[in-house]
Amino acid sequence: MSDATRPDGIPGAAERAARGPVLRKGLGPSPTGWFDPRGRAIGSWAFAVNRITGLGLVFYLYLHLGVLTLLLVGESAWNDFLEIATTTVFLGLDVLLLFGILFHGLNGVRVALVGTGVVPNRQMALFMAGTVIGTITLIYGAIHIFGSR
Amino acid sequence: MRTSDETPTGATEAMETRRFRVFRFKRADRAPHFDEFDVPVTARTTLFDAMRWIQFNRDPSLALRHSCLHASCGTCGVRANGREVLMCVTAVHDLGREITVEPVANIPILTDLVVDMGEFYARFPEAHPLVRESGFNPEAEAPEGMAAYQRYEDCIECGLCLSACPVVATTDRYVGPGALAWAQRILEEPRDEDVRGVHDWADDPDGAWRCHAAFECTEACPSNVNPAARIMQLRGTLAGPRLTRGEAPG
Amino acid sequence: MSALASRTPPAHVLIVGGGGTGGALAHDLTLRGVKVTLVERAEVTSGTTGRHHGLLHSGARYVVGDQESAIECIEENAILRRICPGSFEENDGLFVAITDEDMAYVEPFLKGCADCGIPTQTLSPDEALRLEPLLNPDLKAAVRIPDATMDAMRMPLRFFATAKHGGAEIHSYMEVKDLIVHDRVVSGAVVHDHVTDRQGEVHADVVVNATGPWSEQIASMAGVDVPIRLSPGVLVALRGRLCNMVINRMHRSGDGDIVVPQRALSIVGTSSWTVDDPDDLGVPQDHVQRMYEEGAKLIPAVKQAEFRAAWSAARPLIGSRDQADTGRELSRTFKTYDHMETDGVEGFVTITGGKGTTLRGMAELCANVICAKLGIDAECRTRETVLLPHEAYYAG
Numbered sequence: 001m002s003d004a005t006r007p008d009g010i011p012g013a014a015e016r017a018a019r020g021p022v023l024r025k026g027l028g029p030s031p032t033g034w035f036d037p038r039g040r041a042i043g044s045w046a047f048a049v050n051r052i053t054g055l056g057l058v059f060y061l062y063l064h065l066g067v068l069t070l071l072l073v074g075e076s077a078w079n080d081f082l083e084i085a086t087t088t089v090f091l092g093l094d095v096l097l098l099f100g101i102l103f104h105g106l107n108g109v110r111v112a113l114v115g116t117g118v119v120p121n122r123q124m125a126l127f128m129a130g131t132v133i134g135t136i137t138l139i140y141g142a143i144h145i146f147g148s149r
Numbered sequence: 150m151r152t153s154d155e156t157p158t159g160a161t162e163a164m165e166t167r168r169f170r171v172f173r174f175k176r177a178d179r180a181p182h183f184d185e186f187d188v189p190v191t192a193r194t195t196l197f198d199a200m201r202w203i204q205f206n207r208d209p210s211l212a213l214r215h216s217c218l219h220a221s222c223g224t225c226g227v228r229a230n231g232r233e234v235l236m237c238v239t240a241v242h243d244l245g246r247e248i249t250v251e252p253v254a255n256i257p258i259l260t261d262l263v264v265d266m267g268e269f270y271a272r273f274p275e276a277h278p279l280v281r282e283s284g285f286n287p288e289a290e291a292p293e294g295m296a297a298y299q300r301y302e303d304c305i306e307c308g309l310c311l312s313a314c315p316v317v318a319t320t321d322r323y324v325g326p327g328a329l330a331w332a333q334r335i336l337e338e339p340r341d342e343d344v345r346g347v348h349d350w351a352d353d354p355d356g357a358w359r360c361h362a363a364f365e366c367t368e369a370c371p372s373n374v375n376p377a378a379r380i381m382q383l384r385g386t387l388a389g390p391r392l393t394r395g396e397a398p399g
Numbered sequence: 400m401s402a403l404a405s406r407t408p409p410a411h412v413l414i415v416g417g418g419g420t421g422g423a424l425a426h427d428l429t430l431r432g433v434k435v436t437l438v439e440r441a442e443v444t445s446g447t448t449g450r451h452h453g454l455l456h457s458g459a460r461y462v463v464g465d466q467e468s469a470i471e472c473i474e475e476n477a478i479l480r481r482i483c484p485g486s487f488e489e490n491d492g493l494f495v496a497i498t499d500e501d502m503a504y505v506e507p508f509l510k511g512c513a514d515c516g517i518p519t520q521t522l523s524p525d526e527a528l529r530l531e532p533l534l535n536p537d538l539k540a541a542v543r544i545p546d547a548t549m550d551a552m553r554m555p556l557r558f559f560a561t562a563k564h565g566g567a568e569i570h571s572y573m574e575v576k577d578l579i580v581h582d583r584v585v586s587g588a589v590v591h592d593h594v595t596d597r598q599g600e601v602h603a604d605v606v607v608n609a610t611g612p613w614s615e616q617i618a619s620m621a622g623v624d625v626p627i628r629l630s631p632g633v634l635v636a637l638r639g640r641l642c643n644m645v646i647n648r649m650h651r652s653g654d655g656d657i658v659v660p661q662r663a664l665s666i667v668g669t670s671s672w673t674v675d676d677p678d679d680l681g682v683p684q685d686h687v688q689r690m691y692e693e694g695a696k697l698i699p700a701v702k703q704a705e706f707r708a709a710w711s712a713a714r715p716l717i718g719s720r721d722q723a724d725t726g727r728e729l730s731r732t733f734k735t736y737d738h739m740e741t742d743g744v745e746g747f748v749t750i751t752g753g754k755g756t757t758l759r760g761m762a763e764l765c766a767n768v769i770c771a772k773l774g775i776d777a778e779c780r781t782r783e784t785v786l787l788p789h790e791a792y793y794a795g
Contacts, residue, residue, distance in 0.1 A: 010436075010570060011592045011599030015176040020257040020265060024318045043364035043377075044315055111362045117385015120378040123364065175596040195708075205678060212572050212593045214442045216449030218710035219636040221661050222552040224442055224449075238708050260572060260594040263442075267793040276788040278485050279550065283643075291643075294529030298643040299488040301550060301662045373663060 046107055046127065053104040060097060095142045102138055106130035164189050167241055169199060171211065172251040173261055181258075183249070184208070190241045197225055197236035200250070200262070212261040220371055223307030226253050227262050233309040233369040253312035255321075268321075269308045272328040274350045278302075281338055302334065303372045310366035310376050316359055323359045324350075326366035326376035332357075333383040352387045360384075409434045410773045413588060413603035415575050415617055416610035417443035419555040420750055423762035423781070424609060425562035425569065430784060431770060431777035435567035436601060438590055440574035443559055444552045446677075447611050448755060450712035452634055452659040452666040454645055455479060455487055455547035456756040459494060459519075462511025463504070463651055468732050468754075469515040475757050476545060479554070482759070482785050486554045488660070492546025492645030493527060496539045497696055501649040505540055508649065512544065519544055533641050533698050546645040548660055553789040555758060560792035561784070569792075578606060578620040578747070585621050585738075585746040605769055608749040612677035612713040618749055623742040625749050629677055631713040632669035633686040635694075637704035641665040646697050654686070655693025664707055667694035671714075680711045717752040733757060735765045737772065748772070 010016075070077045084090055110126040113119050119126065166187050174181040186207055188199045197215060204211045216222040218237045225236040228251045229244055241248070256264040283291050283298045291297050310326040311317050317325050332351040335344055351357045360380050367377040410433055414421045417439025425435045439445075458472030480487060496502050505521075512519045520543040527541035528534055534541075563569050572593040579587040579600060587602035608617045608625070618625040640660050648656035654670045670686040687709045694701040717734050733753035738744040750765040763779045770777060 010568070010573075010601065011590065011597035012176065012595035015595050016592065018176075020176070020259055021174070021181070022257050023252060023254045041365060041368040043362070043368065047315060047361055047363040114381050115360070115362050115384060116388055117381045117383070120381030120385070121375075123362070123377075176594055177596055210593060210596065212441075214445075216442055216445045216552045218450055218712075219634070219661075219664070219666070219708035221453070221550065221636075221664065222444075222449055224445075224552070237710070263572065270790045270793040273790065276790060279553065280485055280488055292530055292532050294526065294531075295643075298490045300643075301488055301548075303662055305662070 042127070050104060050107050050111070053100040056100050057104060060100070091145050094145050095138070098141045098145070099138055102134040106134050164191055166190070167199070167244075168247045169203070170247065170249045171200070171203065171262070172249075173211075174258055175210075175260055188241075192240070192242055194241045195237055196227070196229055196234065196239045196241055196244070196248075196250070199241050200236060212259075212263050214263045221305060223305030223372075226307045226309045226312070227251065228253055228312065233312045235307060235309070235371050238371070253308055255311050255314070255317045256308055264308070266306075266308060269306065269311060269327065272311075272324045273331060274328075274347065277331050277335070278340065281334075281340065302331075304330065304374045305372050307371065309369040309371060310374075313365035313369035315363050315365060316361055320355075320359075322355045324353075324356055326360070326380060329357055329360070329383060330374055330376035330379040333379040333386070336383065336386055348387070351383055357383045357387060410605070410775065411436065411603045412605045412607060412769060412773075413438070413601055414607045414609050415588065416446070416608065416613070417441075417559075417569070417571060418446045418448040418609065418611050419444065419558070419755060419758035420448075420611065420753065420761050420765075421607075421609040422555050422558040422562065422569075423758040424607065424750065424765055425567045426558040426565070426784075426786075427759075427762045427766040427779060427781050428769065429562045429565040429567045430780045431766065431775060433770070433773070433775065435562065436603065437562075437567060437569045438573040438575060438588070438601070439569075439571045440593075441572065443569070443571055444555055446613070447712045447714065448555055448758075449552040450634070450710060451551050451755050452657065452668050453549050453551045453661050454657065454659050454755070455549050456754065457492060457517055457544040457546045458515060459492075459508070459512055459517055459542075459544040459546070460647065460652065462515050462517065463507050465732075466511065466515055469511070469517065471732060471757050471760055472754075473515060473517045473545075475760050476547070478759060478782055479756070480547070482781070482783070483554055483557055484785065486549055486557065486789075488548040488643075490547065490644045490660075492544050492647060493522070493531065493534075494542045494544060494647045494649045495527065495534060495697055496541070496649035497535055497537065498539075502539050504650050505542070508542065512542075517544060531642050531644060531646065533700050534646065535697060535699055540649070542649070543644075546647070548645060549755075550661075551755065555755075556789040556792050557786035558758070560787040560789055564787060564791060575617065575620075578617070580621055580744075583622075583744050585744060604746065605772060606747050607765065607769065608747070608751075609765075611715045611751065614715060614749055614751045616677075618738075621738065621744055621747050623738050623744055623747070623749075625736060625751060626718060627751055628716045628718050629674050629713045630671050630716050631674055631680045631711045632671050633682060633690060633709065633711050634666055634668040635687055635690040635709045636661070636664045636666050636707040637701060638663070638707050639665060639700070639704050641698050641700050641704065648693075648697060653693070655690045656697075658694055658697055658701070665698075665701070665704065667691070667701060674713065677713050680713055682709055682711050714754075715751050733761045733764070735761075735768045737768050739772070 070081050114123045167190050169186045170183045173184050186203045200213050215225040220235050220238045252258050252262045252264050256268050259265045280299050283300050316323050332347050335347050364377040367375050412433050412435050414437040425437045428435050456472040458469035461469035522541040524538050574591045575588045576591050577589045578585050585606050591598045610617050612629050614625045614627050640663050646658040659666045667690040736749040738747040753761045
């Protein structure tokens with residue numbers, strides 16, 4: 001009946017003492033970390049979307065700077081760009097950009113106020129306020145962006 | 150041992166069957182796997198009852214962690230369908246037809262659904278008192294006949310906050326919500342102790358400043374500790390003196 | 400003197416059972432220089448110990464009819480406060496008289512407390528209500544006694560922590576499958592490790608059966624019988640901290656006659672019936688109902704309080720199967736059985752009975768018996784040794 005025992009009799013003591021595997025967030029042992037809002041509450045969604053919009057805005061910034069260099073090239077290059085910039089798809093992306101700015105900005109205000117201990121207990125109220133302001137501004141902005149054609 | 154296949158809370162109530170996918174891992178295994186069990190349940194069956202039933206009627210090798218059976222010891226934390234819960238106070242009825250049961254995340258697994266809480270406690274810098282005077286608890290009001298009373302902290306050290314936190318999921322260096330909430334309680338009521346050590350410990354990039362306000366810890370906490378709010382209060386305590394007077398705190 | 404007289408290397412004791420008794424015994428023996436291995440089939444305190452309402456007994460419940468238990472309690476009450484500082488809500492308790500029958504109990508109660516050395520303070524209904532505003536406003540009298548509240552797992556865990564740091568090996572998820580017995584000598588146990596799914600043998604000079612409700616199962620592996628009666632009780636946890644002191648009913652003993660605060664919950668207990676299988680207790684719904692009814696007599700708000708949990712735990716009571724029907728009649732005191740004396744089986748000791756509050760006292764008694772068997776001349780030091788904090792159990 002003895003099976004791989006140490007002199008003191010405790011079976012498999014070394015294995016027992018070793019650090020076990022660690023499950024990360026998300027269903028099953030997959031290391032998806034913060035980018036897995038499954039089974040999470042709204043706070044994790046806000047956190048994840050904040051990160052995505054942050055990356056998106058940085059990417060947009062470089063894109064924007066790149067586009068602006070067209071001004072150095074000359075008037076016709078800039079006009080070619082304006083042709084693309086007024087297509088429906090591009091305007092749609094503009095609205096997406098507006099969403100990114102609004103979400104990242106308003107959520108950022110929430111995080112700043114809550115995160116420095118100014119209003120730590122009112123974060124849901126702030127989130128709701130931000131959602132309302134953001135939605136109204138987004139709709140207004142989308143109407144104007146598409147209306148400007 | 151149980152010889153009957155009765156439901157955990159008595160066979161006289163309306164019975165149905167739920168399927169459980171249970172995480173299994175023994176140290177000799179190369180990798181974990183899931184076992185499936187069909188368990189008879191009633192309206193009253195808790196997740197703990199169901200796991201116990203499996204242990205006694207289907208597979209005695211299933212390892213479970215539990216002690217008080219009433220959300221006071223914090224030992225029976227698991228993830229059911231991805232959400233952190235205490236088994237003993239979670240009704241199976243609220244969980245759906247198919248239920249996946251896994252150990253809590255971000256803490257090393259000992260076996261099956263049991264985790265090694267050594268790493269939870271290792272995130273605290275020092276021994277932490279459990280009891281304090283009611284005067285510092287904002288919800289507590291001593292009755293007129295007594296000056297103050299002694300009160301256990303709400304935190305039952307279950308580790309669900311650590312499991313739910315997305316930042317803890319990305320790094321083992323972040324001390325986590327449980328320890329930070331404790332630090333805030335200590336700074337709030339020093340109990341005649343020198344708390345500069347705690348202050349400096351919390352004032353660290355991997356301490357209070359690593360939190361990203363996902364508030365998952367507060368969602369998961371079964372004991373109303375609200376660790377997220379406490380971390381924010383802690384930040385206010387740490388940053389306040391610097392912002393208002395430009396002085397170093399402490 | 401047994402054949403296990405003093406030896407080098409140090410004597411090795413294997414404790415089966417990781418409840419409060421096992422933990423306290425591991426601590427006591429470690430302080431006396433004994434090498435201790437403790438094996439528990441699940442998490443420590445997961446049997447009966449972790450499930451009680453968290454009362455640190457003053458002993459007042461037993462002063463009429465079981466003074467031996469009462470005296471044990473008040474002595475251990477004082478010792479535990481000293482060796483586990485910071486582990487109790489030291490808010491005292493009240494015995495509350497609601498009916499005329501309760502009032503008739505007050506005098507023998509006060510006399511009993513005086514006889515047992517339990518300090519009391521009689522209060523008027525007004526004074527009691529100023530301390531506990533949610534009490535039944537029709538209460539007739541109240542007596543204050545030195546009850547306290549503990550975390551039922553974390554207080555015993557301090558014994559495990561101190562034992563572990565003193566050199567004892569505590570192995571949870573290690574289940575005893577059989578005892579190793581030859582020619583009526585117990586020399587160890589066959590254990591199955593649920594972490595690695597491996598089996599092995601642990602040898603020891605003395606094996607201690609500290610398994611509480613499972614005492615008979617382990618004892619039968621050695622071919623001996625331990626007379627215990629399993630008496631579970633139901634407890635109900637409700638949301639809301641309805642009292643800060645422990646509230647008891649001023650009568651001898653009955654269902655639902657105590658309310659204990661546990662953080663933001665209130666625990667109402669308890670009841671009593673008897674079972675044969677410690678793994679199959681059940682939670683009788685009529686008992687749960689009775690907790691609400693009786694508890695509401697002490698604190699009316701119990702009736703509306705939100706349900707959190709209902710569970711049961713088995714008291715292991717000393718006494719043979721033939722006595723007693725509900726289990727309340729048996730004494731709550733504890734006993735150590737040296738099976739060499741009782742059954743002619745060497746190397747095997749059982750400690751059983753008792754209650755959460757008396758864990759240290761039980762361990763002292765048992766350790767004395769074990770050390771006598773092993774020819775070890777060492778005094779008990781657990782009365783004065785302050786225990787490590789509970790989180791030390793998980794460290795290193």
